Amino acid sequence: MTLKLGVIGIGAIGKDHIKRIHHKLSRASIVAVSDVNREQTDAFLSQECISAMYFENGIDLIQSKDVDAILVTSWGPTHEEFVLAAVEAGKFVFCEKPLAVTAEGCRQIVDAEIKAGKRLVQVGFMRRFDRGYRQLRNVISEQEMGLPLILNCAHRAPAAPGFFGDMAISDSLVHEFDVLRWLLQDDYVSAQVIQPRGTRLCDEGLQDPHVILLRTRDGILINIESFVNCQYGYDIQCNIICESGTVSLPEPSSLQRRHNARLSTEIIVDWQERFVDAFDVELQEWIDATLAGEMNGPSAWDGYVVAVTADVCLKAKHSGAIEAIDIPEKPTFYQ
Structure with missing residues (x-):
């Protein structure tokens, strides 16, 4: 089984994660992306020989029936909205730090996940x-x-x-x-x-x-x-x-x-070179756990x-x- 991933935010870390998932890791494929700059996103995907749907906004990507799980690698102040939307949609979500830019925002995600009744959120603490x-x-x-x-x-x-x-x-x-x-x-x-x-x-x-x-x-x-x-x-x-x-x-x-x-x-x-292996292990373990319906990494509570x-x-x-x-x-x- 292959995990169909949607990535929100195609900046430096988003590009790195897409490249490692597409070229190095197993059991996952990039099927959808969303970023404010479509021209740069299209050029990057073409360069990496990746065919993926483009969404004008992250919420539409999250709600797509063609996307199994979400990677949030966008600008920090947007993380809370996208993670909450993923939880509401019942989809597993990997969010780069910060989980939210305030402790109150992190706590809202914790409360939403508890209300959903299932651990869905992992935070990108790669160390x-x-x-x-x-x-x-x-x-x-x-x-x-x-x-x-x-x-x-x-x-x-x-x-x-x-x-x-x-x-x-x-x-x-x-x-x-x-x-x-x-x-x-x-x-x-x-x-x-x-x-x-x-x-x-x-x-x-x-x-x-x-x-x-x-x-x-x-x-x-x-x-x-x-x-x-x-x-x-x-x-x-x-x-x-x-x-x-x-x-x-x-x-x-x-x-x-x-x-x-x-x-x-x-x-x-x-810093990316220092922890390149950790990033690889982090995302592969997340992919494997998600396919098994589990969440074992740094939690929303840890982010809070x-x-x-x-x-x-x-x-x-x-x-x-x-x-x-x-x-x-x-x-x-x-x-």
């Missing part, structure tokens, strides 16, 4: 599908080094063109907020944001870097360095200190060179919790205080 992060989770689960006590993490990017205001937290760190609570199977209870001396190498009005301190219900302390204009490369770090040992996220595979009296390895500069966490971190940044993170009890529906 859960990265081999290194899955290895870390296995080590924590097995407790061979005892309980985790402290996490030291870094989220560094060479440059953040177009970033302004609080986007370093609201747009980038959401992946950290999701994958760390998934690793620990624990929720956050407080946040503090410290603003060190800012780099001169970023757009005016953007604070960079940040240091975020999170504490979990079990008392684990998490330190995240966010530096989105580090210049040298895309560098994701996670070091976990346990009771009787430490474990770190493995470095991406890279050739080691001995040349001109130097020993060196290359550093990835593109991340939005609440980001909101509190922004509050802590501007207040300078340690702010409480009040996450409601997870509904039985998502257990």
